[in-house]
Amino acid sequence: MTIARRTSIFAVGVFLLALLLATTLLSLAFGAFRIALPDLLRIIGTGPNGDALDAVAHNVFWQVRLPRVVLAMLVGSSLAVAGVIMQGVFRNPLAEPATVGVSAGAAVGAVIAIIVGLNAFPLGVQLAAFIGGTLSTALVYLLSRSDGKTEVVTMILTGIAINAFAGAVIGFGIFVADDDELRSVTFWSLGTLGLATWNAVGVVAPLALLGILISTKFSRVLDILALGDRPASHLGVRVEPVRLQAIAVVGLLASSAVAATGIIAFVGLLVPHIMRIVLGPRHRHLLWTSALLGATVTLLADLAARTLLSPAELPLGVVTALIGAPFFLLLLRSTRRSQGGWA
Amino acid sequence: MxxxxxxxxxxxxxxxxxxxxxxxxxxxxxxxxxxxxxxxxxxxxxxxxxxxxxxxxxxxxxxxxxxxxxxxxxxxxxxRAVLPQQISISFPFTVREIVAMGRSPWRDTNDTMRIDAAMQRLDVTALQERVYQTLSVGEQARVSMARVLAQDTPxxxxxxxxxxxxxxxxxxxxxxxxxxxxxxxxxxxxxxxxxxxxxxxxxxxxxxxxxxxxxxxxxxxxxxxxxxxxxxxxxxxxxxxxxxxxxxxxxx
Known part of the structure; x- marks a missing residue:
């Protein structure tokens, strides 16, 4: 099939919105405590301070379920958009915050912050996660580029090295942590929405929305970067400054996501890939549709994490890795084929 | 000019x-x-x-x-526009999308007239919905040249x-x-x-x-x-x- 088929953006937008709405309703209704649809609508209708006819359902909805759903959407959108930008900047469909070690870098920053007691300060952990995430993005970028191209093998291997280093730091964190710290440290390495609170939403929301908003500024330039550095500069793009800005946005999005939920792998890989198949590679639509689909996918994965072994709860990172890793292997194979082998 | x-x-x-x-x-x-x-x-x-x-x-x-x-x-x-020796494009952009990138310095990637004219001149109009990577080397070279023409530089x-x-x-x-x-x-x-x-x-x-x-x-x-x-x-x-x-x- 050599003719590119592109689905109408309007149809895709409507479909994605409908899908997100349906998934949101499902996520609000199901879980350890089930809320029937009529009750759900009544609880939403009366508002957070409304009559507590069924106090338990009321509390579950406003204090547990809703912040969790909102956080899942924010984190999913952030990771998916970070994936789109990263793939555009690296000119490589395999780049993703978790696989190349950005998420792990952010987790390391967060773990160090917890161990040294920075969590006493507001935003201390998030700031440390941001620094860790951005530093590891820059590191992967510097190490895996030569002659203006990102070598897939080097990029993946750099990711392995950073992930191994992060694993060691987190392991050390577990070793020296007291019980309280231990719980938060394990949380970073597994990835979960189980600790979602309105506070967490309040921290992530501005960062995620800011990052996604800024990302739309890059859509034209990301398209042109697909031509390569020199042709892009011949078209008037200031390649290096733009790339640094884009990497900072990836750092912002991935780190704020990791700071709230720990490492959630493969959302940033899977979602942009699906949207590129449906819409083609132009970033103008790729960015916002990936944000919508990222929210939906993360909600679905979290719904699975909460309900599959109910009343026990699986870490969300485990669910996304179970689905994402085989997909990553397939993508790796097809990328390898299109590049004629990496021997 | x-x-x-x-x-x-x-x-x-x-x-x-x-x-x-x-x-x-x-x-x-x-x-x-x-x-x-x-x-x-x-x-x-x-x-x-x-x-x-x-x-x-x-x-x-x-x-x-x-x-x-x-x-x-x-x-x-x-x-000024530049046609490099050979370029490798990442992601499956179509011929038309690539030629349209030539309009980028003019913030005018929807300038259908100039894009069509450039494709016609290099005889790649029939290929416009094809994905660049699926073209032959000669076809790719013509598409790149069409992109350079779309830039419309003196x-x-x-x-x-x-x-x-x-x-x-x-x-x-x-x-x-x-x-x-x-x-x-x-x-x-x-x-x-x-x-x-x-x-x-x-x-x-x-x-x-x-x-x-x-x-x-x-x-x-x-x-x-x-x-x-x-x-x-x-x-x-x-x-x-x-x-x-x-x-x-x-x-x-």
Missing amino acids: TAALVAKNLVVVRGSTTLLNDVSLEVSAGELVAVLGPNGAGKSTLLGAVAGDFPLTSGSVTLNGSNIDKLAPNDLARV LLLLDEPTAGFDIGQQERFLAIARSLVDEGRGVVAVLHDLNVAMRFATRVVVIHEGRCVASGDPQSVLTPALLSDVYHQKIQVTTTAEGRSVILPEHQ
């Missing part, structure tokens, strides 16, 4: 190697300047230096009187634009280059085929070991003595019955 390119005393040194040694080049509107020379002579380096791809060790490049270092990248992209710098073309495609391509010159644009093209340069260039510049060894109109510059010296190969220039000059290597 005119562009006068003046490159003065260009020197490019990388490490301990001198890639360009005191080369000057002038191109005005309505000229097709062919840059010739053996492999590794510094032709692409000259084109890159003129395009502003890297800092010069010394020398200057001015476009319509202003130094290209002082021009904002986007303003420069509205005056000056075009082309690095081996006919590499990978068969003789028919080469003729058609050079006719296009000629028509660009007739429109009043200036074209600089790195070429390998001396006969092509002889027939199409209004002026040739011969680069050898980083230096400009000759420049002027093709008939007077491309002499057996100069060519034999530069290419380390005995070369003869004969004239056909129709009065056309043909450059041929001599039998050993």
Whole structure:
């Protein structure tokens, strides 16, 4: 099939919105405590301070379920958009915050912050996660580029090295942590929405929305970067400054996501890939549709994490890795084929 | 719509190697300047230096009187377009999407008229919905050239634009280059085929070991003595019955 088929953006937008709405309703209704649809609508209708006819359902909805759903959407959108930008900047469909070690870098920053007691300060952990995430993005970028191209093998291997280093730091964190710290440290390495609170939403929301908003500024330039550095500069793009800005946005999005939920792998890989198949590679639509689909996918994965072994709860990172890793292997194979082998 | 390119005393040194040694080049509107020379002579380096791809060790490049270092990248992209030797594109963009990228410096990627015209000129209209990576090398080269045309600049710098073309495609391509010159644009093209340069260039510049060894109109510059010296190969220039000059290597 050599003719590119592109689905109408309007149809895709409507479909994605409908899908997100349906998934949101499902996520609000199901879980350890089930809320029937009529009750759900009544609880939403009366508002957070409304009559507590069924106090338990009321509390579950406003204090547990809703912040969790909102956080899942924010984190999913952030990771998916970070994936789109990263793939555009690296000119490589395999780049993703978790696989190349950005998420792990952010987790390391967060773990160090917890161990040294920075969590006493507001935003201390998030700031440390941001620094860790951005530093590891820059590191992967510097190490895996030569002659203006990102070598897939080097990029993946750099990711392995950073992930191994992060694993060691987190392991050390577990070793020296007291019980309280231990719980938060394990949380970073597994990835979960189980600790979602309105506070967490309040921290992530501005960062995620800011990052996604800024990302739309890059859509034209990301398209042109697909031509390569020199042709892009011949078209008037200031390649290096733009790339640094884009990497900072990836750092912002991935780190704020990791700071709230720990490492959630493969959302940033899977979602942009699906949207590129449906819409083609132009970033103008790729960015916002990936944000919508990222929210939906993360909600679905979290719904699975909460309900599959109910009343026990699986870490969300485990669910996304179970689905994402085989997909990553397939993508790796097809990328390898299109590049004629990496021997 | 005119562009006068003046490159003065260009020197490019990388490490301990001198890639360009005191080369000057002038191109005005309505000229097709062919840059010739053996492999590794510094032709692409000259084109890159003129395009502003890297800092010069010394020398200057001015476009319509202003130094290209002082021009904002986007303003420069509205005056000169560059066709690189070969590009690898990431992600499955279609031919049309790639040609439309040429309108980017003008913030005008929906300029259907110019995009259509550029595709038509390079005969890639039928390919417009195809994905670039699925095309043959020759088709890809034509798409890249269409993108360069869509940029609609008074000056075009082309690095081996006919590499990978068969003789028919080469003729058609050079006719296009000629028509660009007739429109009043200036074209600089790195070429390998001396006969092509002889027939199409209004002026040739011969680069050898980083230096400009000759420049002027093709008939007077491309002499057996100069060519034999530069290419380390005995070369003869004969004239056909129709009065056309043909450059041929001599039998050993």
